[in-house]
Amino acid sequence: MAAYTMHPKDLSVHDFTYELPEQKIARYPLPERDSSRLLIYKEGNIQESIYRDIYQQLPSDSLLIFNNTKVVAARLLFQKPTGAVVEIFCLEPPPQYADMTTAMTQKGRVTWICLIGGASKWKPGQVLEKKMTWNDQEIVLQARYLGKEKDSFAIELSWSPESLTFAEVLHVAGNIPLPPYIKREVEQADSDRYQTIYAHTEGSVAAPTAGLHFTDAVFEQLDRKQIHREYVTLHVGAGTFKPVKSDTMNDHPMHAEFIDVSTSTITCLLKYLDKHITVVGTTSLRTIESLYWLGMKTVRQPELPLEELVVDQWDPYAGDGTPLPARTALESLLKYMQSHNLDRLITKTSLLIAPGYTFQIPRALVTNFHQPQSTLLLLVAAFVGNDWRKIYTYALENEFRFLSYGDGCLLFRN
Structure with a gap:
């Protein structure tokens, strides 16, 4: 595995690209979640399996970390009296809300940061309205334009009956936001298949797709082998699809995302630090590595x-001293949480993992195949080094399916 010596700020995303033909992008999931193919990379070698048999590749008495975020129906379509359609894509709550759960449980009215399709058709001051029927009651949803942010808009959404939460309103009024590279309309099946079977906490606008392949049958096999499961929450923002447009990573701002982790999960991480920890998905990886850097701050x-x-995003690369062992950082974080009477830590992370990053906690990563010139591909390159090219070339030449609804890989750190 070749090492990268350049500071991540100086990396050019153009060095992390490959040719991805349109026909390699999976437009639909396979009929059975766990029948997707699994590329296994270990000690420089590649072999193949399927997700149903992933338990065979993992050591017994090890730990799997999953992201239990739930995708919300974040696309709202409003039709004006003229027939013109305005699409509001709900990105994230503004800072006035303490966390995602607080924002999602607002009743009657909420402010949200959004993208708008057809913004030119929506004059400031004009109120858009949408009426629906749910459980034999009429729901009226209104959208009011508050102002423009740098790359987005602040929108006030209000509804009746006011007893409903914003999460309930989105469930009735919204559509699941498939990634832009899945070039088709959303279908009814997507509301189930673009969601993990263990999705729990609402707040994401994109699925943690590595987890889409796991089923109850797979979990039963993991249980038999005494492979333990723990859950963290990272609410995936639309920034995960944001292309890197700058020449170097120094000028690419990483999007901040909410994470939510319990003290019991951190305690479990400590238990398995000297054994084997596998993370399912780049979001789970960024969450547990963020815990390390949060712990370093408390030290x-x-x-x-x-x-x-x-x-x-640049905290790991600040160069202000030798990194401490993961155990020291996590124990310090637990102590900090206890001193603040916290059983859950809810905060934001903008962690950028790119070549030059030193991993502290996981030994293996389950993930899908990612877009060229994306921060997710940079993360994979950080995890396996230059062999990312070998892995992706193999996948392309052997008809693996790419991106969110595609196949995946199990990558072991060298």
């Missing part, structure tokens, strides 16, 4: 205010 600043305990 250096035990009195750090809770609102300042966040992860910036």
Whole structure:
């Protein structure tokens, strides 16, 4: 595995590209979740399996980490009296809400940061309205344009009956937001298949797709082999699809996303640090690595205010001293949480994992095949080094299916 010596700020995303033919992109999932193919990369070698047999590749008495976020129906379509359609894509709540759950459980009215399709058709001050029937009651949803942000819009959404939460309103009024590279209309089956079977906490606008392949049958096999499961929450934002447009990563701002992790999960990570930890998905990986950097902050600043305990994209590359062992960082984070009477840590991370990054916790990663010139591909390159090209070339030449509804891989760190 070749090592990258360049600082991640100086990396050019153009060095992390490959030719992805349109026909290699999976437009639909396979009929059975766990029948997707699985490429296994270990010690420089590649072999093949299927997700149904992933338990055979993992050591017994090890730990699997999953992201239990739930995709919300974030696409709202409003039709004006003229017939013109305005699409509102609900990205994330503004900072006035403490966390995603607080925002999703607002009743009667909420402010949201959105993208707008057909914004030129929507004049400031004009109220858009949508009426629906649910459980024999009429729901009226209104959208009011508040103002423009840098790359988005602030929108006030209000509804009646006011007893409904925003999560309930989205469930009735919205559509599942398939990624832009799946070039087809959303179908009824997507509401089930673009969601993991263990999705629990609402807030994502994109699925943690590595988890789409897991089924109850797979979990039963993992249980038989004493492979333990733990869950973290990272609410995936639309920034996950944001292309890197800058010449170097220094000018690419990583999107901030909410994470939510319990003290019991951190305790479990500590238990398995010296055994084997596999993360399912890049979002799970970014979450548990963020825990390490949050712990490092509490080591250096035990009195750090809770609102300042966040992860910036360049925190791992600041070069302010030798990294401490993962155990030290996680134990410090637990101590910090206990001193603040927290049984869950809810904060934001903008962690950028790119070649040059030193992994602290996971030994293996389950993930799908990612877009060329994406931050997700940079993460894979950080995990396996230059062999990412070998892996992707093999997948392309052997008819693996790419991106969200495609096949995946199990990558072991060298």
